[in-house]
Structures are given as structure tokens and as C-alpha cells.
Amino acid sequence: MRNTGKATTLESKFPLLAVENNCIISKDADITACFRVHLPELFTVASAEYDAIHSAWHKAIKTLPDYTIVHKQDWYIKESYAPDIAQDGLSFLAKSYQQHFNERPFLNHYCYLFLTKTTKERMRMQSNFSSLCKGVLIPKEIRDKETVRKFMEAVAQFERIVNDSGFVKLERLTEDDIIGTGEKQGLLEQYLTLSREAETPMQDIALGSEDVRIGNKRLCLHTLSDTDDLPNTVSANTRYEKLSTDRSDCLLSFASPVGLLLSCNHIYNQYLFLDNSDENLRKFEKSARNMHSLARYSRANQINKEWIERYLNEAHSFGLSSIRAHFNVMAWSDDASELKQLKNDTGSALALMECKPRHNTVDVATLYWAGMAGNAGDFPAEESFYTFIEPALCFFTEETNYLNSPSPFGIKMADRLTGKPIHLDISDLPMKRGIITNRNRFVLGPSGGWRAILN
Template sequence: MKNTRRVTTLESKFPLMAVEDGYIISKDADLTATFRVDLPEIYTITAAEYEIIHAAWVKAINVLPDYSVIHKQDWYLEQKYKVDFEKEMTSLERSSELFFNERPFIHHECYLYVTKTTKQRSRMQSNFSTLCRGNIIPKEVNKESFIQFRECVEQFQKILNDSGFIRLERLTEEELIGTGQVVGLIEKYLSLSSKAAWLEDIELCADHVRVGDKTACLFTLSNLDDLPSHVSTDIADRKYTTDQSSCSLSFGANLGLLLGCNHIYNQYIFVDSSAEILRNLEKSARTMLSLSRYSRENQINCEWIDLYLNEAHSKGFTAIRSSANVLAWTESDIKLKRIKNEIGSQITAMGCKPRHNTIDVATLFWAGIPGNSGDFPAEESFYTFMEQAVCLFSNETSYNSSLSPFGIKMCDRDGSPLHIDLWDSPMKRGIISNRNMFVVGGSGSGKSFFMNHLVRQYWEQGVHIVLVDVGNSYKGLCDLINQKTEGRDGIYYTYSDEAPIAFNPFYVEDRMFDIEKKESIKALIMTLWKKDSEPATRSEEVVLSNAISEYINKIKKDETLLPSFNGFYEFVNTDYKAVLARKNIREKDFDIFNFLNVLEPYYKGGNFDFLLNSTEKIDLLHKRFVVFEVDSIKDHPILFPVVTLIIMETFINKMRRLQGVKKMIVIEEAWKALMNRGMEEYIKYLYKTVRKFYGAVATVTQEIDDIISSPIVKESIINNSDCKILLDQKKYLNKFYSIQKLLGLSEKEKAQVLSVNMAKRPGQYKEVFIDLGGTRSAVYATEVSDEEYLCYTTEETEKMQVHRLAQQLGGNIELAIKQLARERREAAK
């Protein structure tokens, strides 16, 4: 039996000759400059910004010489999330990693090839491809044309980089041809894999391409009859569009990230001589006009060509050729059928007619080799204008993980895990000038859930965190940390009549009272004394500072004395009163009787004597996770403001003494207690100063009316919070204009906020809008494992279930969470 299969070696047909000086040189003397392209993240670009991107592409392409080819090649590869099991992790961190382990997602890479070819090559059809020729005769490279082309490429790159949305970076020789350890781009294309260690057999047929076990199919947009009558720079994404806002995607996005399979989206623009194209069309129009009496089809085509020529001459459009195709592959024949249906559906959604190419698949695959676009068959392209051709580009990429080692794990809107940094990287890049956060979310929006997720990961990375909570939102996490650290961390303060919240501002574990500690004590006492009166005079501040210093010296000399507010009060009432008398300090300079009278409620026997006289020897300076639960006193007119003030002083002590250490205070609804004249300057000081000490303040609220009506919140908190975080705002649609105006949200950011949770994905999944400095904003998702959910939950029944099981297991909260999580997973199967 005679073998009719035509088998040859790749070397004999390979169209590329060398990579020199950063350019691919083909055997037909085509020169190709190659780039890696950074595109904006999906769902973060408005319609107006897509027009800017479109204009940048058109402007850049127009600087290229005639007979250039722009080949934009977008790779979309199926990958799975991999866990580093060698890394040391906490129990919740490990449960999160296992939850996402092997989760599939689409990884996007974009490359751009700018090729300088010749007039003869641009007219070649598929029957003259390098695949069909017995030999390839290289031509001489014209040095002057190469220099001119290189200058044009540099201008092309600069125009796109200056757009502010697209970033081009030249590929190196190693990235193109690879090394012993890294797969090069050319090898990657010929193997349809980013991990190929060797090339496999390639079968090129009229209707398909087979590479090893992978079978590829190809859909083309290369015929005007298959395209819609109108194209645009962007389209509205119905999934995230509301009556009040619109979420935009590029026109070609359907064949990009919205297509969930292994595929390459190739977009071509062929810059031939525009004048020659128009002359040839003029000839065709005259010919068809002369034959129009014999064929109505000729008459109609003549009219279409006339319309095209009129547009070109009246508006100065550049005539070019364009084409696009989607190459998708899989190792499963069953899956291949599903992929074909999905591609056809997405092309139809664009308003185009899907055309499964079964004629030129081999030639189009061959022309897709980086640097070989000169081999593209001319019959697979159509004439159009530059502006329309660029509309077929996909101009967005998937969410990018931050390269910073510090940050939190979130998900993109498709559920793919990623790492984002809200602390270090935005500051270094100048996106924000402070790390303060303002978090807004209605009841049930997932506000406390998100904050639990954030502070847990911050604590695991060494951040000192103080939380002022209303509603026991952080009890589960705090108890777990306390148990894991065997009581060394995870300190939880709450108020009850039997065990009220108590502090001791004079207790320091090492009895080292530096200037900052003394100033902290002075600020606390001064605020309690002058809370509702005129500000302290300079003489009053000096006397009080001296009294604190004298008392500290006394307790340092006599270690048997227990430092407390009671001791300080008695010292002022006895020893220091005598000092004032000896120094002849007048009453108008320091009214000691008024001082003792105002502070008497905090001395033993007073109504609030428990507040400043704690007997517990706990130095909160070195505790990294401290929660103050103040729900039971949140409406107390005296106790709540005073307790809040003491907590703030505790944080300021950390802020000033812990140098080079990240620290953060989270204030939930307790910020309402700060809305008075006496605390306004204090809050302004904290918000403006904390950034200088590597710290941050996070204010969390759900009461929109309070935000709108409070000048303190607006001036002191919002204006000094560069990170704004909003959760589901659908309950406040009628009031959202006021919120938008107050927070300074643009129309783009408004659209993003209103799109939160519109996808309605199942599971422990809540979306959150994050804006950094008013310049970078995106919607992320908080998706957690069952273990994390049970730790964060604020549902009373679920919290009690964890508590009861922990009691049955000897108080082991971690074991109780693991057991309940396992039961939840089994019940869900």
C-alpha cells in the first residue's frame, strides 16, 4: 500500500531565520519587532477610556510605514491555582489555600508583533505560503528601510506607552527563543503550551490542526458579509449594567476573557499603500458600473464601493486590510464540540456570523507564528478603515496580583484568587498619600465579614491591630488567636456590670516611661479634665506634666507601689498639693480643687473608679490583636466617649513607640462617640499623623444618614482616607447621589459600586468595591473556606453552634471549627 501522507521536518519549512538586535528576521527578509503588552484590568475601564485607548492605537499605527503588519496575539490559557504546601501557614490560611487548590482560571498574556514586509509579500495568497514552497530564497535586507522602520517602531511604542492605559515592553531574545530552563514564545506557539519541554508532531490539515494530543479548531472574521454594519470601541456588559450605570467592555472582549477555554485571539491590521488601495477600488467601481446593467449585484457593489471611497476622501480615513481569528484547542473530542459551540455563541453575541474555517486552517496557523505574519493569506482579509479595524481588538486583561509580599488574598469577579496590596505598593507608587480606610456597607452586606478577612491576614503578617467593635463581630477570630498563642495575644475586652472594661494608663511592663508615654498619659487626663470646657492653658499643661513626671519618679523609686490612677490622684491631693503651695502656684494658673473635683468620679469610690485602675498587669503595647467590645455601653453618654478615648490613647502609644512596625486601628460604629467638639481636633490629629508612623485608621459604618450629616466625618475622616471601600449599596439607591458626592466618586466608580453582587455567585462570596486615591478602583470578591466562614460569621445561631461544640471539645475552638466545616462540606455534597 502506497503511503500518500506528506511528511516533512519542521526545519525545512520553518519560516524564521534569526533573532538579531531584538528583531525576528524571517527567511523572506521580513523584520518583526515583538512586544509584551500590559492592558487595563477588565471591568475597570469606562466607555470614554475605551475611546482614548482606541485613539492611541489608531495614532500609533498611523506612524508605521506602508506594508507593515500589526499582529496582536492574545493568549488565554486554562490554569489551576497551585498551593505551596512547604510554606508555614496558620490553620485558617491553610484552609483557604486548600479551598482554592486546583481551582481553574484563565491566564491572559498579550503580545504584539510589528512586521515590515514588502508589497509583493502583502499580496501573497495561501497557495504561496512558505508551507507550499519547496525552498525559501532569502532577500537582501535594505539597511535604510531597516533604520526607518526601527525609528517608526520606537515612535509607535512611545505613543502607546504615553496613552496611560497600555504599556509595551520589548521581548528579549531569551523570551522569544527560550533557554534550557524557560520555554520561548515561538516554541510555546508551536506546541500550544507554556510548559512544553519538547516539540510534538504537528499535523496540518485543511479543517484542523493537531499538535501532539491537542486538536485545534479555527474561527475567522475575514469576510465583510460576516461582520455587523456598525462596530464600536466598547459594548455594555449586561451582567453588570443597571438603570443608573453601565459597565463597559471592549468590542472584542467576547473572544477574549469571556471565552472560557484554551485559545488564541489573533488580530491583524495590514497597512498597505492607502492611495493604491483607493485607486484599485476606483477601477473596480468603474468596472462594476459599466457592467451594472447586466447584474444588479454589480450595481449594489458599485454603490458600496462609492460609499467607502466617499468616506475615505471626505474624512481622511486610512484604507487598510484587516482580519481576526480564534484558534482554540483541547485534548478531548467531546470538549472540542462544546468549544466550537461556545465560540460560535460569542461571535454571534458580537453581532457577527460565526465562520468555522475548514479551508485555510493550516495556513492561518502557520501565519500566526510570531514574526511570520508576512505569510498571512491575502484572501483571508477584508478592506476597511483603521478606526473600524481597531475596534476588533480586545483591550482588557484579567486582574493582576500585586508583586508586593504584603497584602490580602481576594478574588476577581470570576472567582480566581489573587493577591492585592492596600498598604505598601500604593504608597510607593504615589497612588495614595495615606493608608487610612473608610468602609461603608449596609447591614448584611458583608462589611464585618470583609474586615475579619482583612485583619486576620494583616495579623498573620505581623501588623499590630486594635479594634473598637460594636456587635461582637470579631469575637470568634480573637478567641482563636488567643488560643493559638496560648493567651499571649488575642486580648478581648468587653463591658459588663460584673466585669467592666478597665485600664491602667500608668502600667508599663518594663517601667520605662519615655516621653511619648508621659505625653499619652497627659493627653488622656487633660481630655478627661477639660472634656466639655475651654482648652487648657499653657500653665495648666506645664503643671500637669510636672505632676505626672513626679508621680512616675515616685513609683520608679519604690517598686512596692502599684501604679494606677488612684495612686496618681492621691499623689496630687497630698504630695503635689504641697509642692504647688511651696511654689506659690496661683489658682488661676492651676485650679487644683477643680482638677480633683472633675476627676473624682474616676477615683476609688466614684461612679467610674473601675475605668483607670485595672489590677491586670497587661501591657497592650506588645499585644498584636486587641479587641474592645463596647456594644453594651454604646449609648452611655459618659462611659462610651471616655472608654473610646482611652482606647485611642492605647493605639497612639503603640503608634509612637513601635517604630518600623505596621499598626492599625479599626473603629466600627464607635466613631459616633467621636462626633463632638471636644474630640474633633483629636480625631484630626490621629488621621493626619498616623501615616507618619507606618500606621492606618479604618473607620467602618453602615448608617448612611450619619455620614451625610456629620461635618466631622467629612472633614476629619473621609478627606483623610485615601482607601475607600464600599459594599452592597442597593438599599441606598435613592440616597446614592449624596453618597457619591460626599465620597467624591466619579461616574465610573459609581457604576462599579452599583454593579457589586450583581453576578449572584453561590457560596461564601460577597463583592466589595475598593478605591485607592481616586485613581485606581476595582470590584473584588471576598470568598472564603468553610473554616474561615465559621470563624468570621456574625449569625448568632452559627456562633453559638461553634461555641457549644468547642465546650464539648474541651474549649478547643480550632478543632470545633474544623469539625463543623467538615460537616458543612459533607452536607453540601
Template sequence: MKNTLKATTLETKLPLLAVEHGCIISKDADITVAFEVALPELFTVTSQEYEAMHGAWCKAIKVLPHYSVVHKQDWFVSERYKPELQKDDLSFLDRSFERHFNERPYIAHKCYLFLTKTTKERARQQSNFSTLCRGRITPKELNHEMIVKFMESVEQFERIINDTGYIRLRHLSDDELVGTEKESGLIEKYMSLTMDDVTCLEDIDLDARQMRIGDKMLCLHTLSDTDDLPSKVSTDNRYERLSTDRSDCRLSFASPVGLLLPCNHIYNQYILIDDHDENLAKFEKTARNMNSLSRYSRSNAINKEWIDRYLNEAHSYGLTSVRCHINIMAWSDDAEELRRIKNDVGGQLATMGCMPRHNTIDCPTLFWSAMPGNEADFPAEESFYTFIEPAACFFTAETNYRSSLSPFGIKMVDRLTGKPIHLDISDEPMRRGVTTNRNKFILGPSGSGKSFFTNHLVRQYYEQNTHILLIDTGNSYEGLCNLIHNKTHGEDGVYYTYTEDSPISFNPFYTDDGVFDVEKKDSIKTLLLTLWKSEDDRVTKTESGELGSALSMFLEKMNKDKNIIPCFNSFYEFMRDEYRAEMAQRPIPIYKQDFDIDNFLTTLRQYYHGGRFDFLLNSKENIDLLNRRFVVFEVDSIKENKELFPIVTIIIMEAFINKMRRLKGIRKMIIVEEAWKALSTANMAEYLKYMFKTVRKYFGEAVVVTQEVDDIISSPIVKETIINNSDCKILLDQRKYMNRFDQIQELLGLTDKEKSQILSINMANNPNRLYKEVWIGLGGTQSAVYATEVSKEEYLCYTTEETEKIRVLEMAEKLGGDTEAAIKRIANE
């Protein structure tokens, strides 16, 4: 019976012969070198950087020999986020975050570059000579000399592009091209139109009306004629949605058919290099013919004029004549969706100023020639003549946000698609030399979400074994602290706050292990001197020495006599009874003007049993903060108290410095949230100055969070210390300060590029998602805007809205103090 299907196998038609040493050899003796291209991240490139990348592409293309094909292929594939729920160490909030983003759709982007060397005859072939139309392909021999010269030019091409610092080319290996037993290669993936590691080849239907690969129906738009092109092209365009009258957000000229086209598609960009001199000679001849025929038709005269202009440009500016072709190959397995995609592609091409041309007839041959390694099969009639510079403007120049390679970091969200990304803003930047310290400065006006973001940050740092100490005003971290306290059964999540019924209380004389090293002794001595002397009083060497000796004697006695309760009361009684008596018996007398012990005891009487502040230094809970990983000091109610507040701040600093010195190889973090009154005192400012400069040596980081830049300017020590020693700057929505942002820019040393990114925050948020954006800058060289989007459970834990916080607290009370259960219950409701 006669076969009416006219079906054939892929093996008989496959134009590729072999893949060796990272090169694809075709049966027509064409050689192709394949690269994976790493592009800069979206919304992080300036106009000057786009110009530099464009210039590099043009220089690189010029080094290639005649009859080469440059084929840049960008894959944009719709995927869904797969949550990491299989991990054993996921916390309750981590798990809720992963569930929240489960199956979140996003566009994955991969970029490849194929450089092909072919022959003059092959370069002129039209679609009727495609390997698809041949019955049998007979392999031809390679020209060894041609290969050597071509590979040299490819190495030069690679070096020029990689030297830009913006784009990275990486050779694809043989296994990446043809695959292994476990994973599919790029050629196989292309034939299946999928980026999955394991693919299954499906039937290919090359119908003139519509091409199919399995269930996928293809839709092709081409730019293959000068009539389809815009009146002018550029390296980049202003992206209005994220631009203001004071700032510019730039995207590449081809971005509308790149990441901004949210569907499955491949964007193919071809530059075909012929013999430049031969091309110009051919145009000269055509121009003469047109001139001869101009009497018979006005169009001939016009065409002659256009050819003359092309030739004048080529000779005047030394431009290289090339052929170019652009196509967008989109697909879907749903006919209705394909119709929408067809309109979307046409619309995006129209925004570029192009004439959308839906091509059905040439779809099979263009699909076939876009196969990795088969670029020489490109049909010549589908290209138009231009120069390298305008042709390279059609290259896409940006990609999605990339996750950090470091295992440590936080989860943020891609601002365009809403896909979670892993971001390391502490360790990886230091390893790469982008930053020299881990300190952070967070600035955001009221309501911008800075406390919410800081909650998100410290929660994830805590769950990665960081010791965190917070100084807060406004109960912003109460929910998170309660959750940690319940989860760890009180081991962590210590919340210090001042109320009349339960005043804030410490015990600087207590440690879990009974160790009092030099730093601990010095910090207690500094505390005692602060309690005794006013800010204007000078501390003499004798006073400092005597107090140090008294403290050492007391600690030695306490070490021997276990009946002594370590607290300020015991130390006061020791000074009053034993040390004063010991001073009286010395052969060399101590005069009052040198060390007035009576004045010391009188001044500190108010902190002793029965005094006004006897609760402050005599805590009976005996909590050693050294081993508590999450500690919050809520100082809102005492920040105006001139007697209590300086003492509390010194105890807080002492607690962190003790951690800093004694916890070897463990990450530590101190966060000062809106506690600016503390910074106004000389003692606190000096503490901060010391800490910001030395914390990096102890695997630590200091973080300052504020609403107003003026708060920093008001303290010159802090201004210099914090800004100069914080390589990571985090800013939230600054549009309230848009008219005076120049002052903020100057103070923080921000570039115009960083200013544009910051002023674009929250300008084009997706109304279907609840999130706020945040700008993160590292070392003045790397910066981007990310979204802080969280699950319902995380939101209820971080929220600073009073009604929502009260609801969680009341529900927790009903459930026996279980904050986690309360959050789950409310989230489910």
C-alpha cells in the same frame, strides 16, 4: 520503499532565520518587532477610557510605513491554581485557604503585539505561496535603509501607546522569544500551544479536515469577509449583567471572544497596511468597471454603490484604507469538548453581531502565519478592506486582575474566574503615589458581609506581624480572637468585654518594662482629668500642673519602692496621704479654687477600693497591651453607660497611641467597628482627629467600619477627619441605598466610574461558589471589585451567625478550649 507519510521536519519548513536585538528576521527578509502588552483590568474601564485607548491605537498605526502588518495576539489558556503549601510560615487558616482553591480552574491571559515590515510582493501573496507550500526557502538579504526607517516608526508607535497611561508595551528580549536552556521561548510555546515555561515540541498534523498539534485538535473561526461583519462596530459595549438603570458597566467590543470565552483559544487580530493611494486608485477603477457592467447585473450596480460610499468616506474624513482579518483559534484534546467549544465560539461571535464562520481548509496556513515573526506570510485572500478606526475596534482592551508585586498584602479573589490574587492596599499604593496614607473607611449595610471581610483583613494583617487593636460592638471578632489566644498561649488574642460576673478591667499604671515616657504620663493625666471633671467643666493650668506633678512624684516613688503595687488604688492612697500632706507644708499655699484636692479625692472615690467602679482601674492581671499584637475591646454592653464608656474609650485610645509612639518600625492598626457612640463625645472625636492625621507617620493605619453614612455626617469633626484622611475606601453591597446613592457618592467624593463599579457588586455572582463581593478604591484613581471567598475553616472562624458561633464555642469546650481543633472537627463534618 517509497515514503507515503509525506512527513517533513519543522527545521526545513521554519520560515524564521534569526532573532537579534529583540527583532525576528524571516528568511524572506521580513523584520518583526515583538512586544508584550499590559492592558487595564477587567470591569475597571469607562467608555471614555476605551475611546482614548482606541484613539491611541489608530494614531500609532498611522505612523507605520506602507506594507507593514500589525498583529495583536491574545492568548487565553485554561490553567489551574497551584496552592503555595510549600511555605514554612503558613498558618492554619492560610493553609486551609490555599487547600480550598487547590486546582481551581481559571483563564490565564497574555497579550502580545508583533509589528512586521514586509514588501509589496509579499503583502499580495496568497495561501498557495505560503512557506508551508514551498520545498525550500532561500534566505534573502535585508534592506538596511528600510530597517532604519521602520525601527524609527516602531519607536514612535511604542511612545504613542505608552503615553496613554492605560496600555504598556514592553519589548520582548531574544531569550523570551527563542528561549534558554531552562525555559522555552514564545516561538516554541506557540508551536506547542502552551504557556508552560518548559515545553516539548510535538507532531503537527496539517490535515484539511482537522489540524492537530500532538493531542490538541484545533478549531478555527474567521472573520475574513465583509459579509461576516456586524452592521456596526464600537469601541465598547454595555455589559448588561453588571449594569443597572443607574449605572453602566462597559467592556470592549471584542470582549465576548476574550476573557468571556472560557476555553483554550488564541485571538488573532491583523491590520495590514498597504499603499493607501494605490488602494483608492484600484477601487476607482473597479467602480468604473462595475458601472459599465451594471446593465447586465443589478449586483454590479449595488457593488458600485458600496465602493463609492467607501471612497467617499476615505476622502471626506481622511481615513486610511487598510486590510483586516480576525480569527479565533481554539483547541482541546477531547472531541466532545471541542464540539462544545466550537458552539461557544460561534455563539460569542453571534453576540458581537458577526456571522460565525467555521474554517477548516485555511486552518494550517492561518496557524502558520500567526507564528511570531511570520506575519508577512499571511494569505491576502483572507482579508477584507476597511479603515483603521473600525479595524481597531476588534482589539481586546482588558485583561485579568493582576496581583500586587509587594510581599505585604491580603488574598482576595478574582470576581470573574474565582482565582486567588495577592492585593496590597497599604504599602504599594503609597510607594506609587496613589495614596498618601494607609487609613481605611469601610461602609456596608447590615448583612453585606463587612464584619466578615474585616475579619479576613485583620487576620492576614496580624499574620504579617501587625499590631491590631479593635473596638467592637457585637462580638464579631470573638472567634478569631479565641483562635489567636489558643495558638499563642495567651500572648496575643486579648479579649476585653463587660459582664456582671467579669467586668472590664484595666491598669493604666502598669507597664512590662517600667517605662513611663511623656506620652504615657500625659495619657494617664488626661484619664484622671476625665474621671474628675464633667464635659462642661474647664480644666485650669494649675489643676493640670498639680495633677501632672503628683503623677510624676508617684511614679518616681513607685520606681524606688518595689513593694508598691502599681494600680489606681495605690495612686489614690498616695494623693490622699502623702501629696495632700506635702501641699499643706508648702511655703506658698494652694487654695481650693486653684486645686481642690478634696473634691478630686471625693469624685474619684468610686474608682477606689470599695467604690462602685473599683474594678475598672485596678486590674490584677497586669496585662501590658504594648506587646500584645491582637487586642479586642467588646464595648456593646457599656456603650450606653455615660460614666464607664468615656473612660474605657480613653484607655483604648491611650493603649493605641502608646503602641504608635513606642513600637518603632512595626505596623500598627486600630479598627473602630460600629462604636459610634464613642465618637459623639468631644474627647473621643479629638483623639480620632489627632490619630487619623498622625498615624501614617508611625507606620500605622486607622480603620473605621460602619453601616450608615448618617453616622459620620452626624459628627462634623469625624466626617471631615475620617473621609478626608482615608485614602482607601472599601464599600460592600449598596443596592439597598441605590435610590439615595447620590448622597453617598457626594459625601465620599466618588466618581461615576466608581459608582458604576459599586452598584455592580453581587449582581452576577457564580451560584456554584459561596462568596460576597467588595469594592476597594485607592486615592480616587484606582478601584476594582473583588470577591471575599474563604475556606470552610476560615468561614467558621469569621462567622457572625449566632448558631454557628455557639457550635464552635461548644465544640472548643469539649476539646479543652482548643478553638483550632474545634474548627477542624466541624469543617470535616
């Protein structure tokens, strides 16, 4: 049977032009600054700290110019623990301990942030104007150098505000981190293969109307792109019932169910589209007047008018900026039965956030393509909803998995979720961070042990 599907090369459809001064430049003249994000560890953040992180993100985003896209991308990849038993000074028990955990599976977390400066026209494009639908991509020239300079100044302010918070750290990605070297993959290659393993070859990418396949991996995509899918209330943190008691609360970020608590290979994309707020509000004022004139013909028009007026009242009363937002969870598997289970697990995770799970089968290809670093300008505008910065930030994940303590002194413990061994300093490092102000030591030994310690 003859293959009637259209095929083309990745080179002809690739939307990015170059990487200059550690920034990605697209063929549509969009400029993207890329960061690696270091978040606090899981189950270590209190309510006041979550509020401080939320406030830091808000202050930083307020410094960005209009027609900027904030794209936070969290990777959750299943990996196997690889012990380092070749290091010097390991005792027999230490080596046996490491070998016991050899190849133990765990979910590793990588977080990136992309700040893209685009244009008003690009922010309004729908899915049928994606670079995937264009025959030939002709690179455009950046004409307004002053806009680029102001954007880079705003990016520097953004980075400084977030880093000064003390909870989240931004690290600028270099050209080698983005496009890779001969020894390691770059971020772009990792996304196009959906793999962080070294020496993973490029495979065929099938972008269909209802299915996306990368090699043998098939994607399933759940989106939050409509206000009807969202919960009635959101907050910077939520109570984790499994580890909470009547007297104490164990807190996680509001979006934690689609983060580390979703134990499968997936990417959680968070988009904020910073339009011109005044222009958005004027458009809503006009829409409210139209709804008012049509309210006598339909109760739905009357309800829509009331919702629009509430939105406008909130914006004008508290000086809030009108933006658009979108969130999606992209999971994948090379096994059909496992993919079906992933759809159920992802839908359940969104339901835990009191969201309405919506399995997207229409814009999977364009949403995957727009999720590429530096290509957020290709995002289809019809997949976003209007909101304010503060409630949109509640959908950011704000924690990462447990990390080894940098101090050489410590004890071996296990990750609470996966059982992966962790080197933890429970004495000196908490003192340096101000978590504790004093400490006690308990010494257990045979007769004469105290004399040995005192000597």
C-alpha cells in the same frame, strides 16, 4: 496499509532565519519587532478610558510605514492555581486559605504584539504561495538598509506613543523570550506545541487540508475575513449586561466575548495590513467605474458600485487610511466531544459581537502557520477585508485578568470570573493612582483596643 501522506521535517519548512537585536528575521527577509503587552484589568476601564486606549493605538499605527503588518495575539490558557505556602511568616489560617484554592482552574491571559515589515509582493500573496507549499526555502538578503532603519525608528515611536497613554504598556521581548533558554520555553516553541507548560516536548504537527493536529490537540478555527460577516456598527466598548444596572453601565471592550469571557484554551489573532492607502483608493476608483458600466446588466453590480463609492467618500471626506484586516479565534482540545463543544462556544461568542460565525475548514493550516511570531508575511491575502484603522481597532481586546497588587498591604479577595484568590490593596494603591482622594478606616475590637492602636 501504506501511508501515502507527505512528511517532512520542521527544520526544512521553518520560515524564520534568525533573531538579531531582539528582532525576528524570516527567510523572506521580513523583520519583526516583538512586544509583550500589559493591558488594564477586567471591569476597571470606563468609557472615556476605552476611547483613550483606542485613540492611542490609532496614533501609534499611523506612524508605521506602508507594507507593515500589525499582529496582536492574545493567548487564553487554562491553568491551575498553585499556592505559595513555603514563604515565611504565614499563619495557620493563611496556609489553610491558600491550600483551599490549590489547583483551582482559571483562565490566564498573555498578550503579544508583533510589528512586521514586509514587501508589497508578500502582502499580496495567497495561500498557495505560503512557505508550507514551497519545496526549499532559500534565505533572501536584506538589501535596503535604509528601509530597515526607518522601520526601527517607527517602531520606537510606536512604543513611545502607546506607553505614554498610561493605560497600555509595551515591553520589548528579548532573544531569550523568543527562542527560549535551557530552563524555559520560548514563544516560538510555545506556539508550536500550543502549551506554556515547562518541559513540554515537541510533537508531530499534522497540517491537513481540513484539519490541523499538534500532538493530540486538534484545532478549530473561526475567522472574520469578509465584510458580510461583520456587524453593522462597531464601537470601542460595549455594555456588559450581567453586571450593569439601570443607573450604571459595566463596560468591556467590543471583542471581550472572544477574550476572557470565552472560557477555553484559545488564541485570538488580530491582523492589520497597512498597504499603501492611495494605491488602494485608486484601485477602488477603477473598480467603481467598471461597476458603473456594468450596472445596467446586474443589480448586484449597482449595489457594489454604491458601497464602493461610500467607502471612497468616507476615505476622502475624513482623510482615513485604507487598510486590510483579519481576525480569527483558534481553539483546541484533545477530546473530540469537547472540540465539538468548543466550536459551538466560539460561534456563540462571535454571535454576541453580532458577527456571523464562520468555521474555517479551508485555510486552517496556512492561518495557523502565519500566526507564528515573525511569520505574518505568510498570511493569505484572500482571507482579509478592506476597512479603515478606526473600525478595525474596535476588534482589539483591551483588558486582561485580575492581577495581584504589588503593595504588601492588602486583603485577599477572589477573581470575579473564576474564583482565583487575589491579593488586593484597597487603601494605599488607589490613592497613588488617583482613583480616590480620601479614605476612611473602621476599627472593630474589644475593650482597650483603641488604646493599643493609639500606642
